[in-house]
Amino acid sequence: MTRLFLIILLLLVWAMVSNAQPPNIVLLFADDAGYADFGFQGSEIMKTPNLDRLAKEGVRFTQGYVQASTCGPSRAALLTGRFAQRFGFEENNVPGYMSEVSAADGTEMGLPLDQQTMADYLQTAGYRTAIFGKWHQGGADRFHPTKRGFDEFYGFRGGARSYFPYTQPPGDPQNRLERGYNQFEEHEGYLTDVLGDAAAAFIEANKDQPFFAFVSFNGVHTPTEALPEDITQFPELEGKRQILAAMTLALDRACGVVLDKLEELGLADNTLVVFTNDNGGPSDRNASVNLPLSGTKSNHMEGGLRVPFVMRWPGVLPANSTYDLPVSTIDLLPTFVAAAGGSIDGPAVDGVDLRPFIAGEREDRPHEVLFWKKETRAVMREGDWKLIRFSDRPAHLFKIDEDMAEQNDLAAQYPDRVKAMYKALYDWEMTLERPMWMLHRRYEKYDVDRMLQYWPNHD
Numbered sequence: 001m002t003r004l005f006l007i008i009l010l011l012l013v014w015a016m017v018s019n020a021q022p023p024n025i026v027l028l029f030a031d032d033a034g035y036a037d038f039g040f041q042g043s044e045i046m047k048t049p050n051l052d053r054l055a056k057e058g059v060r061f062t063q064g065y066v067q068a069s070t071c072g073p074s075r076a077a078l079l080t081g082r083f084a085q086r087f088g089f090e091e092n093n094v095p096g097y098m099s100e101v102s103a104a105d106g107t108e109m110g111l112p113l114d115q116q117t118m119a120d121y122l123q124t125a126g127y128r129t130a131i132f133g134k135w136h137q138g139g140a141d142r143f144h145p146t147k148r149g150f151d152e153f154y155g156f157r158g159g160a161r162s163y164f165p166y167t168q169p170p171g172d173p174q175n176r177l178e179r180g181y182n183q184f185e186e187h188e189g190y191l192t193d194v195l196g197d198a199a200a201a202f203i204e205a206n207k208d209q210p211f212f213a214f215v216s217f218n219g220v221h222t223p224t225e226a227l228p229e230d231i232t233q234f235p236e237l238e239g240k241r242q243i244l245a246a247m248t249l250a251l252d253r254a255c256g257v258v259l260d261k262l263e264e265l266g267l268a269d270n271t272l273v274v275f276t277n278d279n280g281g282p283s284d285r286n287a288s289v290n291l292p293l294s295g296t297k298s299n300h301m302e303g304g305l306r307v308p309f310v311m312r313w314p315g316v317l318p319a320n321s322t323y324d325l326p327v328s329t330i331d332l333l334p335t336f337v338a339a340a341g342g343s344i345d346g347p348a349v350d351g352v353d354l355r356p357f358i359a360g361e362r363e364d365r366p367h368e369v370l371f372w373k374k375e376t377r378a379v380m381r382e383g384d385w386k387l388i389r390f391s392d393r394p395a396h397l398f399k400i401d402e403d404m405a406e407q408n409d410l411a412a413q414y415p416d417r418v419k420a421m422y423k424a425l426y427d428w429e430m431t432l433e434r435p436m437w438m439l440h441r442r443y444e445k446y447d448v449d450r451m452l453q454y455w456p457n458h459d
Contacts (some may be wrong), residue, residue: 022340023313024145024271026199026262027332029078030298031071031134031221033308034288036279037248043289046248047233051275055310057319058273059358063326064309066279066371070134071159071221072109072136073444074278074329079117079137079148081333081349085373088436092159093138094296095257107174109437110138110159111148111433112372115344117331119149130202132195133156134215139174141304146181148216154198163191163225164249190227192219192247196254200261203445218356219251220244222285240287269314271272272339276329276455277307288340294406299381300372300388301406313339316357325365326381343358366394375435380425386420391456395422 035041041046042054066079068084072092076084082088093109111117119129130152131145136159138144145153158174165186170176176184177191180196187194199215226246234245253276262268281288295301309327309440311317337344338353355363365383374381376391384401397411397418410417 012396016455021270022210022264024126024203024267025127025336025339026203026258026271026273027029027212027216028258028273028275029133029276030251030275030308032275032279032282033215033220033251034283035290035293035303035306037220037244037281038308040310045234045237046245048248048252050259051253051310054255054259054273054275054312057314058310058312059317059319060322061309061320061327062324063201063369064091064169064307065305065326065328066277066307067328067330069136069279069300069304069372070373070374073276073374075136075216076111078278078329078332079111079119080115081118081130081344081351082115082347083330083350083366083371083432085117085181085371085432086350087191088346090374090434090435091135093437107139110140110143112436113142114347114377116202117149119145119212119214120346121149121333121337121342121344122340123149123151123341125337128152128206128209128211129214130199130212131214132199132202132215133158133191134218135399141182144181144301152180152202155195155216158216160221160223161191163219181348182369185370190250192217192250194249195258196257197422199258201268203258203261203264207267212336213258215255217251219254220286223280224286226250233419234366237416244287245257247421259450260410266332272311272313272316272336274309274311274332276309280304291415292405300374300377302400302404305379306373311354311358312353312433313347316355323358325357326370327357327366328370331366369424373429378429379424380421380428382421382424384420385417385426387418389422389425397421425450 037043037046039046040060066074068074070092073084073089073390076089082381123129129150131150133146135155135157141159154173156177158172161175177186178184195217199213202213222238224243226243230246230249231242233249233393234242237245260270280290280297280303290296290303293303294307295303297304334338334349334351334353353364356367370381378389380387384399386398388396395411395418398406398416401426
């Protein structure tokens with residue numbers, strides 16, 4: 001009798017497991033936010049209660065990185081799980097960058113069609129997929145999100161636009177608001193709120209099947225525009241800093257709309273939610289703060305590459321916890337695909353499934369080595385050592401676990417390490433595609449001899 005009972009119990013458990021729906025996936029993605037500009041990151045000025053709650057209910061990564069310090073290549077790496085330089089996506093795809101095949105208006109610059117996106121993989125795994133907000137992976141029709149694995153699109157193809165509806169066509173047609181494919185119509189209200197509402201509506205409409213919602217906010221990227229009622233919430237601030245605080249408040253509110261919808265529908269316990277950002281904050285443009293890190297968007301200091309990074313997966317990942325080893329946004333694709341029960345059969349990815357590391361099943365590092373590159377500037381992080389190669393001065397070497405603010409250059413003290421890391425960085429670069437486009441004015445002035453005088457001999 002006891003044996004029969006155990007058999008029946010095992011069969012019931014097997015049936016429950018086999019019928020369990022894979023987790024829904026929601027990626028909340030900010031634009032140009034400062035490392036320190038959230039409550040869960042230590043800010044006492046910014047009001048981010050919804051994201052603070054998400055961090056408390058999930059895992060906060062203290063060393064979360066992007067793979068590029070500007071929007072376009074960072075998003076290309078996120079979407080593919082690969083170093084974007086592997087397929088030549090090294091520069092921002094914006095007007096002014098030229099190649100043999102790209103137009104000066106930037107429309108022909110985009111994520112190569114032979115690269116598979118996280119949406120492609122999740123779509124294959126049976127997910128309903130959607131992206132809301134900023135695309136910035138090519139303005140030409142062949143690069144359109146609905147041709148890159150997304151079933152639905154509501155946003156704009158370009159890199160930055162007004163938060164308020166245009167009354168006249170914008171200077172860059174890529175920044176028109178679009179629903180689906182080539183259906184252009186401006187919104188009503190403040191765009192950050194509109195995107196949050198649209199994502200919540202998508203969740204409601206797809207509550208009975210696995211879904212992937214990529215909420216790609218343009219907040220808090222310039223232009224610095226906010227609702228008057230949000231600005232008044234920060235009377236102690238002024239200028240750009242006050243407007244940024246209001247924009248961040250709206251960003252948090254929109255994220256809250258999405259999180260509340262998951263709760264309302266009883267989906268929160270079976271939804272993997274990630275919040276992160278595309279690169280460090282540009283403190284000169286939107287008054288963002290990256291402290292205690294040095295550097296900003298567009299450079300390779302920690303303030304350009306390290307971002308707020310939170311993941312919540314109830315019952316799978318520990319709540320109210322931190323993970324202190326380096327991770328990257330390139331890890332999201334393999335993490336999502338593994339969670340969905342899918343497999344990666346396209347180009348080899350550089351990211352890893354983070355779940356075993358966070359859950360304590362693996363004690364080694366997700367990444368022993370990470371690389372970054374833009375033009376002649378490049379970075380290698382090996383363990384806790386970080387080498388930054390410049391085009392116009394000697395390389396810098398930092399011990400990040402002891403000096404996250406990068407104040408103490410150790411290159412002169414460890415010349416052998418500098419040389420070894422230089423060689424490893426060079427070897428990695430030899431595996432990359434040439435950049436697909438470049439800012440031609442820069443390369444007209446490019447001085448090879450000057451760069452080589454700082455490049456150790458490679459043999």
